[in-house]
Amino acid sequence: MSANNVRAGILLMIGAVFVFAVQDGVSRLLADKYNVYLIVMIRYWFFAAFVVAMAARSAGGLRRAATTTQPVLQTFRGLLLIAEVCVTVYAFVVLGLIPTHAIFAAYPLMIAALSGPILGEAVGPRRWAAIGAGFIGILVILRPGFAVFAPEALIAVAAAFLFAVYGLATRFAARRDSAETSFFWTGVTGAVAITVIGLWFWEPLAREDWLWMFLLCLTGAGGHFLLIKSYEQAEASALQPFAYFQLVFVSIIAITFFGESIETNVAIGAVIVVGAGLFTAWRERQLNRRSTGASALR
Template sequence: MTQSNNIPLGITLMIATTIVFSLQDGISRHLAGAYNPIMVVMVRYWFFAAFVIVVASRKAGGLRAAAATSQPVLQAFRGLLLAAEIVVAVYGFTLIGLVESHAAFACYPLIIAALSGPILGEKVGWRRWSAIGVGFLGVLIILQPGFGVFNPGMIVPLISAGMFAVYGLLTRYAGRRDRTATSFFWTGTVGAVFMTAVGIWYWEPMSPGDQIWMATLCLTGALGHWLLIRCYEVAEASAVQPFAYFQLVFASTLGLMVFDETLRPNVVIGAAIIVAAGLFTLWRERQKG
């Protein structure tokens, strides 16, 4: 079936997705400040898995068709990797806040571009390598190593970015033989099983107020994924992907206004360089496509 390419609608859905995911990050930051991040992600995954199963059951072929894959080890590893990445990301929010976490995490498209050669066998030309180098210069500006103000916690969102980049590349690789619905099903179900096996040992009761926040976190997770699915259904990914950077803006705004975080000049400069380099690599990828 030919995909429609309603770019204005796709852009609107992508921006809406970034708003919802930013709210999700803000709620995660609040809850992980009071409870173990592993438990918070576990409960979030329960709802995510339920959402994935409901979506799969409504498709042609049902759950059996969604789960069918010739590469179960790869699909399972993807699910484990994303679940672990979310735990690392949420832990980073509690260490350094939303502003600096998202500024550092913004380098993940550059990591994808750098690793697309060895993992996917794609050719990365000198222009994209130059953009990657410039982008990581932006990372160094954010980190400020050797200036006496280096925060070791800044390494956490960089680890998260690396994990998410590998997850993204493995998703592309899996997509050569599996449908998107199959990858989505394995991501939610395997992640939920893994997080339950690990997170149940960190269970602690929540206050009534935080139970409401936890329910809101679960609902925003489902809504965000639904918006993202709809976004990619109505428009080409290459056309709407640059607008995913709005999550940096919205999440940083939450950090400044709700959590009283500060905005250091070097973070602004470094993030701007990273985003510019990332947008260039996305543009080059679209040109090659």
């Protein structure tokens, strides 16, 4: 893979996380006025339409994208993600964008920690050390035992954990299904699940808020499109470090539009968590290179 492809992949990844940061800001704006289920439901309707359109245009069409030998696992993935999205949007409201994303940045470390017992992947002492450092970073953010500790922060921890389990389920599904199939099932099963719940919480939106809702849907589809294109250009291990730019973009949006501030403990904890995540991504890339090199010598 050429350096030009890697450079293009990095730019696309940064573009994707910027769009996702805007999506999170709009989600926070709407969630201040409307219930979370309604917002996520309408967003998922648009997302499901985008997924179906992408599948229809791919080789083999909808039938190939929908074909799977593990429908229970794929449905479980879709339900996990829709739960994570609802919990995350709720955390934006009760906790704020900056601390939520600072805590959420720990999900790659959770994936690394759980990949051993769940997927049977080897996790060496260096990565365990990084996972431990990331856990310390989370404790710095939460400040347990202090009067200022906000129990709402545990909502963000739950969101990160749900996304980590979703990531593991996606890795497991990838052993037998293509990325297109997993993407299709994620959008469709999520849309069905949230509709069953969300219709009970329907409330009319003000005319001007439909514009924000349209922007929310547009950023959701646009962000995923850029993400897909970035992975077409470069390996995930090369792009993962740049996903942390979302925390930077979200912080700018939160400070500018929602009057949030960066608390000292949150800043320190975020640096520790992101640093541990970057080390884990680098270590995984090194191990993948060694494995590829060893395979080539056989």
